[in-house]
Amino acid sequence: MSNLVRSKKDKEIIAEYESQVKDVRAQLVEQQRCLEQQTEMRVQLLQDLQDFFRKKAEIETEYSRNLEKLAERFMAKTRSTKDHQQYKKDQNLLSPVNCWYLLLNQVRRESKDHATLSDLYLNNVITRLTHISDDSARLLKRSKEITFQLQEDLMKLLNELYTVMKTYHMYHGETLNAETKLRDAERQVGVGKVGPGGGVEPLFGMRIEERHQRRNAARKMEKMREKRKAKYSENKLKSLKARNEYLLTMEATNSSVFKYYIHDLPDIIDCCDLGYHSSLSRALKTYLSAELSLEASRRTGLEVLEGAVEGLDPARDRQRLLGLYPTAFCPPPRFSFQPHMGDPVTQIAAQPQVQAELTSRLQQLQSRLSTLKIENEEVKKTSGATLTTLQDMTVLDDYDVSQSFTHSPSSESVKSSVSDGYLNKPSLAKRRANQQETELFYFTKFREYLEGSNLISKLQAKHDLLKKAMAEGYIADTLTTSRGRKNSHSNHQDSTKAIPLLVESCIRYINLHGLQHQGIFRVSGSQVEVNDIKNSFERGNDPLIDEENNHDINSVAGVLKLYFRGLENPLFPKERFNDLLSCVPYPSTATRT
Template identity: 90%
Template sequence: MSNSNKSKKDKEILAEYESQVKDVRAQLVEQQRCLEQQTEMRVQLLQDLQDFFRKKSEIETEYSRNLEKLAERFMAKTRSTKDHQQYKKDQNLLSPVNCWYLLLNQVRRESKDHATLSDLYLNNVITRLTHISEDSARLLKRSKEITFQLQEDLMKLLNELYTVMKTYHMYHAETISAEAKLREVERQEGRVKGVSGSGGVEPVFGLRIEERHQRRNAARKMEKMREKRKAKYSENKLKTLKARNEYLLTLEATNASVFKYYIHDLPDIIDCCDLGYHSSLSRALRTYLSAELSLEASRRAGLEVLEGAVEGLDPARDRQRLLGLYPTAFCPPARFSFQAHMGDMVNQIAAQPQVQSELTLRLTQLQTRLATLKIENEEVKKTWGATLTTLQDMTVPDDSDVSGSFTHSPSSESVKSSVSDGYLNKPSLAKRRANQQETELFYFTKFREYLEGSNLISKLQAKHDVLKKAIAEGYKADMLTTSRGRKNSHSKHQDSTKAIPLLVESCIRYINLHGLQHQGIFRVSGSQVEVNDIKNSFERGNDPLIDEESSRDINSVAGVLKLYFRGLENPVFPTDRFNDLISCVRMENLYERAQCIRKIMLGVPRATLVVIRYLFAFLNHLSQYSDENMMDAGNLAIVFGPTLLPTPDTLDQVACQAHVNEVIKTVILHHDNIFPDTKELSGPVYEKCMTGDQYW
């Protein structure tokens, strides 16, 4: 395949990935819009209900007044009659007259009942609906914050997948190039050996001997060149292997996170938006039902239809209905497939002997980390569940029965009706509302914590499962073994450390190979005895970490590296520019802040600048494994800040430390923009995918 075809194929692969990510991003935006639209529809519904009950309250009030006027009009007419006087004495009237008075009393009773009904609508039901509307808007806002964070995390994961895919493609391209060079050298060597082995008689004996010498020298040179190309090819192939493994791990974690978000997180988020909505609406409508049913039993047949609808309020079914209404927004996308690069058909973790121990160690670390996370997350889940139960008890008290508001005095003349005194007139209402909102805040805090923990477990579990499967199956890929000689390798190792101190380079290489996923790296102290042993060995000019068979404690190796920089006579960051570096942190724009630090760092001696560049490239790489090692850029800055950028004695150590940490964090995150590249500053460059024989 020609270079142009390869480039075209790479572009097509990247375009396909970007298209898929674009579709996911569009889905995420659509999800936010759907949730907002759902809440807008709820708020509008609640507003319509409020307007309805307000108008109905006005109608009931007017009806009550008209009934009272009607009763008073006819009562006034009968007060001067003999019948009325007789009625006041003994109420011993003819049955038609008695019915007439009972009818007038019933009208007065009905007038008071409708006044009570109007009061319940205006001061009870409408207030409940107002609270539900306020709660819906508040719950949407908090749910959107969590949704936005989850979507941001998802996009970061997709960006990380893109980065590791590009790294794998780059190393695989280098492997293909190295293989082509190796084949070319082998062909040239074959031609030279063919010419050297051909017979012939030369006219001059001396010339023939000299030409043989030249041909032998040429053959030896070609053989050396072939060995060099072969070693380079093997090194690049191993880098490709590790990069592909990392890509496949990230791919599996990404697919697991995307699947979890769509299948588990979205329903939970919708439930959060619905929190208390259905139960509160049910309570408000049950208040209405109780009033109407108590007012007029004959209307029960018509109200049973509404009661059935109220009984049918079901958040789970509504959530399912919402998901069904917008299938394009909430349906999980297709799984991200492995994008093979230029014919590389290996699409699973390769557990070859070179990386077997590393993968086994990583699997063990993942198992330990997962066990801890699952216990912690289970505790959070229990707290979350208990808080949900408490919140539900707060939002659904059994106070919707207002039949007591329709009690009347036994006297036919004095008909009394109590007004609404349940939901609103209780002194504890404000306190109850405050407690509800406080419990809501704690509920969302625990919900967020549970989601973050379960997301991390999902990612790590995906990596764990694919690693376990690869190791169990013993998948082994064909690869050329490199012959390594201790003496020759030692000389090469010495050549590679001309710009980087041997201790720094060797410790970083060892951590790269064995400790990127080690939990608490640089934060947990190692054995002081082992730290001193490693340090003393380096001081004698030896490299105690060069032997692959050695099993040094990662925390001790990290401690040696920290101790080296702490023991420097002059810190790597210029002390006289301390205030200038701190002032850079005040810039809110991260690009401007990085450029400010860059200008200051260009004044550092070039030899020191090479070492700093190498160190911070490594720290940046280490921070990319923070999900597993718990050391993000901020935590690494806390560890290395006092060592690399110590606060002068004339300044307040405590007040300056936060700014120092922010400077180091900025350099870790933006080291590419701060330090010159190899064109401006020649010297060794840190590589992410190191090999065990990189410095041999």
């Protein structure tokens, strides 16, 4: 009956875990779909903008031709008149006629301006939008590769957690079975020693064969009991180690899941948006510059759009995207420890059987984390510098086309007026090639940074949990020892004056981390860190209570030395200084005392 209850409980735990993992997997799939949908919306938006500007360019071209026909029609009438001959000589006409000629010249200028505007739409704005569409698809593809890899790593962690949990449950079940068998064996040994009447049956009343049989049976039962006792101890140790491994893996998994949802997903969204907002801003600013230069009177209406263009903000769009799909991007609940059959232990057990192993593992994690943090920091700096360079490439101020509307007395074609435009620059192909090469390098470094930070996050979670467990075990031992000392020396202690927080905290930190450190109290620490720790104590805080802050042990020792050095009344009073010096020549310790 007990086995059936255990099996049912195990199935319930596994079903609950599989349901939680299924929800996480569904979220990951939904995230990919949301990112693809967002990119499709952008591509569709860009396509609509291209169609809009293409149609507008056709309208502007037709309008330019009509204006040119209008101006040519009335210019042909005036070329043979006296007024026109007089205008060619000294350009001195009556004000109404002068206004008429200026009006015709203005129409011709407007015709050229609208032809220039049409050319800018076709060969500048639309080309920019095409590039943005191509960039968005390319960035989505690379971001999906990174997202897929991160999700694969996350699922591997969940599978590893499932395996470790199953192992822990198996070993704990074996421990319970071994305990039951041990109790049965002990009960059989007790029954074998008791006779039928309830007392110990005398052997001298038996035959020799029966005596030998009884003795052999007793030896076998005792041997079986010892064997089962050894099996129980072995299974209990395995269960202890499996539970510790389960807790460590669970903490690392929760840390990785939290980091993925809180830090990695926003970064991936930023990668999908890389250059999109600034490039779209440049394209629309080109349109704004052309329209504002063409017709200043329309500036009021265009400022509304300009304000919207200036308000392009990738961070705000990212927040909007996260707000639109809360179910896809909200972190799942933390994985909680699932005790097996009423197991009361829910924390890392730093028992003597595994304390040496945990200490060795903690030291290995510290060494590995130190190396990884240095390497990942270098990768982060390289990635940041590359991102800055890439952003600089996408925020060039080349959208001002006011020079395209500069008129000269000589007659020039429309194409010559925009010869310095966006497309005709010789450096365009090289600039785009450099941009794509920089993008590739940035994504490589970004991938390395995410992989390194994920590994650091997992190792740091295990390190912190192990360190906390070891510290709690040490404090428990220290409290037990100090309690005994206090009871034996209570008559010699002065309880009216408390130990300063700085002294108590520094000594505790040195006891935990510095007893094996070479050069303690001799090697100077970082002056900056010493000042920071000292200032924190002066504000009433304890900067050494947080186990996550890895302070330099030499700096902590330096704070303690600085405190004793700055006491108004030193530990060794000044009036006793000469007496202490006079004791130095005495060879005997008893004489010195």
